[in-house]
Amino acid sequence: MTLLTYQVFKTVADHGSFRKAADILGLTPSAISHAISSMENELGFSVLNRSKSGVTLTNYGENLLPYVNAVLNSDESLWQAIAEFNGLKKGKVKVGCFSSICTSWLPDIMNSFKKKYPDIMIEVFQGTYDDVSYWLKNGVVDIGFLSVSSAGDIPIEPLYKDKLVCVVPKGLFDKNTDEVMHISELRNHQFVTQRESTDADIQNFLKENSLNVQSNYHVVDDLSTIALVANGFGICLMPELVMRDIPYEVDCYQIEPDAYRIVGIATMNSDFMAPAVRTMYNHIIKNYKNI
Template identity: 75%
Template sequence: MTLLTYQVFKTIADVGSFHKAADILGLTPSAISHAISSMENELGFSVLTRSKAGVSLTNYGEQLLPYVNAVLNCDESLKQEIAELNGLKQGKVKIGVFSSVCTSWLPEILHSFKKKYTEIDIEVFQGTYDDVVYWIKNGVVDLGFLSVSSAKDIPIEPLYRDELLCVLPSGTKANKSTNYIDIEEMKHHQFVTQRDSTDADIQNFLKENSLQVQSNYHVVDDLSTIALVEKGFGICLMPKLVMTDIPYKVDSYPTKPPASRIIGLAAMNPNFMAPAVRTMFNHIVDKYQENEFKK
């Protein structure tokens, strides 16, 4: 099989359509179909399922995709290495981000990086912690922002300690003599909670402090959570990074005991990054790594 075959397979997997893949790759639909048929004949099994709803991966195709991504990533690394040897800074970097990094850090990262490295393209994928973990492990992205606790077995460079805050509707704090919210006070409130995949560190805090929260509201988006709190549907825990310049009338307080998440930059093989990826990795570390994490 050729690199073009792998590119055809990956593009169809991404867009779910032979015709869209043909447009993206500048090929005819018949050429796309022929490439997949040849691939399946060579493999001895089907990698795609065709239906009226579109094209999807078979179970075999799902298992094959990470290896195809690895081959294509190696090809991109080779091209970048050659460009590096020729004194050029070019290539592509694919980054996975979760919501608060996307809104608070990403615009400045993209702006400052593109200002220095105009020939390096950047592709961004936003999702939950679980999404970013999947993308890193399967070669969809080169780098990904995660909390250290959510990275698990993926190598991660710690960058920033982000304090967790308790968020309440404006003016509703019961004990106004303190500037924090303790566990006992939290127990008297209903919570607006987020799914485990959205912020595992908050879920860990709840479990560690035996907070059996009651909630009828299970959302994914940070600002949706805060909007429900503003309207009196409960309280929530939220990283401080999220609470910067929010458009909602809520009060936020440190927790007692104190809690935080550590944001880091993760890569599956940090010692074998393509030149453009290494350049982006170093750019982010230099810009955001706090002194307590510097080696």
Template identity: 75%
Template structure:
């Protein structure tokens, strides 16, 4: 099989159709179909399931995809190393981010990086902690922003300590915002909660403090959560970085005991990064790591 075969397979997996893959790669649908047929004949099993609604991966295809991504990423690393040896800073970096990093940090990171390295292309994938973790495991992204607790077995460099806040409807607590709120007081409130994969650090705080929250409202995104709090449907826990971008009129209090998430930059293999990836990795750590985490 050739690199083109792997690229065709990966593109179909991402696009979900032969036609879209053909458009992205500048090939005809028949060429795409022929490439996959030849691949399946050589492998001895099917990698795609065709249906009226589109194309999806078979179980074999799902297992094969991370290895295909690995081959393509290795080829990209080789091309970047050759360019690097020739004195050209070029290549491509794929970055996985969760929402608050995407809105608060990423625009400045991309802008400052592009000013220095115009020839390095950047691609951004936004999702939850779980999304970023899986993208890294499958080779979809080169670098990923995660909290230290959600990185699991992926090596991660801490960058920033982000305090957790308890968010209440405006005026629901007599003390001024900026003061603290304790566990016992939180227990008397209804909660608006998010699914576990959305913010593992909040889930950890609840478990560590035996906070068995009662909630009729289970949402996914931060804006929806705080919007429900503003209208009096409950309280929630949110990282401070999230609340910088929230337009709703609510009160925020530090938790007692104090808690925080630590945001870091993760990479699957710190010892082996393509030149463009390492350049971005070093740029972020040099310019955006807080003093307390510097060696």
């Protein structure tokens, strides 16, 4: 099998369509189909399910994809190393991040990085903690932002301690926003919660303080959570990073006991990063580590 075969397989897997893969790679749909069929004949098993609704990975294809990603990433690393030997900073870095990093940190990181390394491309993947962990383990992204508690067995470099605050509808509590909110004051309130894959640190804090919250609202993104709180459907806990430039009128209180999440940058093996990836990884640690 050739690198083109691997590229065809990955592109079809990513987009679920022979036609879309053909458009992206500049090939004909029949060439895409022929490449996949030849690959399956050589492997001795099917890697894709074909149907009228689209194309999906077989179980064999699912298990094969991380290895194909590794081969393609190794090829990219090789050409980046060659460019580096020639005194050039080129290549591509694929970055995974969760919502509040994408809105509050990533634009500044990308702008400062592009000023120094204009020929290195950056590709961004936004998702939940679970998404970023999956992308790192399967070679979809090179580096990813996670909280330390959500990283599990993935090596992570801590960058920033992000305090958790209590967010409530405007005027709900008769106190100034510079006052502290004690955990006991929250026990009888309806909560708006997010899934554990999105706010594992908050879920951990609630469990550690025996706060069995009542919630009828289980959302994924930060802005939806704040919107529901602003409109009186409950209260929530939220990292301070999220609360920057929020377009809703709410009150925020520091929490007692003190609570926070630690945000970090993760990669599967920091000793074997491609040159462009290593350059961005070091740029982030040098310029954005504050812990």
